[in-house]
Amino acid sequence: MLNNCSNCGHENAKDSLFCESCGQKLVGEKTSKECHKCHHLNEEDALFCESCGCRLDEEIVEETSYCPYCHQINDSEAQFCEHCGQPLTINPEIEKQGIYDEPLNHVIPETVIETQEVTAPRKPMSKKKKISIAILGVIVIALGGTYAFLDKKYSKENQIEAIIVAIKDEDSEFIAKNIVSDDPSLSTTASDVKPMLKLFDDNKENVTNLKSALEANSEYLGLSLEQTGKTALFFPHYELKVTPVYTNVVSNMADSTIKMNGKKIIETDSDNYSKKIGPLLIGKYTFDASIKGKDETIKESYTLLPGDTTQVDMGFVTVTIPIRSNVEDATVLMDDKEVGKLTDGKLEVGPILWSGHASFQLVKKSKDGELKSEVKELNNEDVNRDGGTTNTIELNFQTADKYEVSEGLKSFYNRFEQSVVSSNNYNADDFAKAFYIDGSKNPAFKGINDYISWCRDRSASDEYSGVDFSIVVKSVEPMTNNRYKVNYTVTYHTTYPSKTNKSKRVEGFDYSNVVVQLEMNDKKDITDFKFVDMGDGGQKVSDNHANE
Template identity: 25%
Template sequence: MSEDKHFCPNCGHEIKPGADFCPNCGHKLNSNSQPQQSASASSNKTVNPTPRRVKKPMSKKSKISYSVLLLIILILVGGYLWGNHYYSKEATASRIVNSIKDGNKKQVADDSSTTDPSYKITPDNMSALIKYFGKNKYKFASFENQLSDDDDNTSSSSNSLSNFELKQDGNAFLVFPRYKLSITPVYGQIDTNGKKLKVNIDGNKSKLAIDDDSSSKSRSSDDYDSVTGNVGPLTPGSHKITVIGTVNGKETHSTSDVDWITGKNNTLSTTLDSGVASKEDAKSTLSSVFSDVGSSSISSDNFVGDDSNAFYNDIDKMNTGWRKDKSIDYFSEDSCKVISVAPGKGNETKVVFDVKYILNQENGDKKTQTMEYSVILVPSKDSDSRNKKYLIKNEFAKRKVVSTKTDTSNHHSDDSSSSSSDNNDDNNNNSDSNSSSSSDSNNSNNNNDDSSNN
């Protein structure tokens, strides 16, 4: 007699008697759900029920794989939509305009490019552009309209903003057409003077390339009377340019604000003035003083303190003394020669110079006296770079006589002329006497002839 077999009521799998769970499907076996027994002995066939197919749950690894794939798809779709918008011409134009308004130098630089290999785009370089549009609102409005205009002719030479053009600059990620603000840099010329010239543009040292063909040097020094220097490339916009140089031995500088927005022929003209007089300036001032020597009075217009100036009183005293000297017929200043000029304190100029005087004596001698002076010149209140005027300060090194020469040739010539005249008079008298004697002799002979004839 065969043993009874037990089967799971859920899946039909054979189970052992007394089992609490089905080993195949895990179904819990309880008193209400007893395992099915085999058929009674009246039936000799064994019943084998077909097991029901069970759907297995998704594994954790599969879930992760599907999630990653979905995320990648979302990123690609989102990235394409973002890139297509971000790199579009309209979005780039809007971004540039807003960056300039906000003063975002880095963003402006990121959205800009150039075709000039000598020009480098950096955030600091964009300051000039932002500064220019910040103070020229109407120009900025034109710039904004130009970027949003699809017409490719906006960069024509007649346009005052022709150095800017929004155009395609390759592709971003090999997919998106990338637009950038193409900037053509500007160049300029600086007309100035002096030597050892340097230039500082927007706080940065810049090279000043001297154009020797357009420059000329002073006759009395190696300073340039006029010099043309080239600068660039620069970002179109507002720049602060400081020219530094040495004038008459003293370093000085001049600062100017310029708006160079387009072109290669921008020009800045500036004059360096150290306050130190040149040799020409010194000679002009001193010559006007000593030209009065020999006149009734010396003008005090060129002296600090006018007639209370010590140097003025010294010259005036000398002039008065010579006028009272009865041995001097007349006198004058013959020449004024500047020996040297050198920077003093502040805007002072130390000047050493010679003055040659001619004193014509009553006896006909001509006396030449050369004196050396040292004075200090300072700019007058109404002096400027175009009309320089200097005054002699109220202090000086005492004058000293360098040389004295007396020319007596005129006096001797007069004596010789007088002697020659006297000799001529004697000769004339002798001639007259001889003529008279001859005449008397002739008359006597004539009388004798008459007597003889009688």
């Protein structure tokens, strides 16, 4: 016979205790046995109350061992429950208290069989509590991870590295925000920090030394690391501590204005002026001074460090500068401005206010062009500031002299000697390109080419043997840096075949105002020699055959 569920009507097996469809407890047709303690109706053949576990049949219980914890029947001689493993003998104290008579989930026996501690089964954890614990776990993990991240981010090593990177990158804004001093009057704006960054940029070794010092908790160039508070409540915050710098600025000129890094800081009121300035950050500073109503200025750079007693000297110096040259007359330029003319190759420039630097050059102008000397520089180390004297400045034109011009002329006349002999090759265009500006188009070339051709014809008919030349350069006048006006004498030594019965002919010619272009290398070796103009074309001054 089936056992129908009174809740959902599902047909269950005859001996089922709970509905297999909805879980509802099933009531069978058997007669019920009432518990004398809790009055719960149990199955007719039940020995223990299925609600409270109380014994329902004294006679049956006496013949068996009943477990007071899981309420299962064991053999009468058993010492421990074969179902749950708990002792079947109850501690007298527990039995006296009647704890074992309580429902199983409330039984928390202290001791069983003298010393054995028994823990009552725990209630299953609710879903809400599990979710709460899981959320709490996630929060703890997140907080732990965040702390570990921030601990690394705000570590002392990372903060030192951030300072060093900012110095290398010349990040004045970052340094200005992370700098501290015991002197409250020290200005530490981004602009104030720039001289310090320039000091490190000019010498990269300073950056390495500073990093090592900060890591070792020591000081370098007056800089050290100091903890100034906490970041995010837990992590130490470090800043760059600076020792301020003070210095004296002195001047020997009244009514002068002194600037530091382009900003006016002093106006002097005497010829013996001194003023202490500071506090300043360490660094490389530029000072310049000018005098009211005068063009002269001086500019000096100073590196200011803690404990340095060097004064910033912005005093003006009056100097006289001697100029000497290898030319007798030329215009002398100082800083591209004319300051005088040479007389017999000499000029004394000054006395002038020394500004710390000056450049000198000679210029010689003519209708043919402009000749310039090399530029010579004069700096502070060249000046005796106490005596107002300097070394002599030599300003010479890098020009050819008579020897170099003579060598250039010889190269021309040697080629000439070879070209007049008919047995030697001669190409007029090649000759012109080698020795005349504009080649064969140069008007001066035609006369020479005609003479060479006449000689070659006579040489071919055996009426002429050849010619050689001797040259004497009388004067060389530079016109530009590679062009010269030359006066020279050339002597022709012409020989004839013996059959002509003619003696050697010697003719002398004077050439005036000949313009040549001569190029030389650093060793003054001639690299190019050309005629620009043959001047007067040459005038015959002597001839041993004149009367023939």
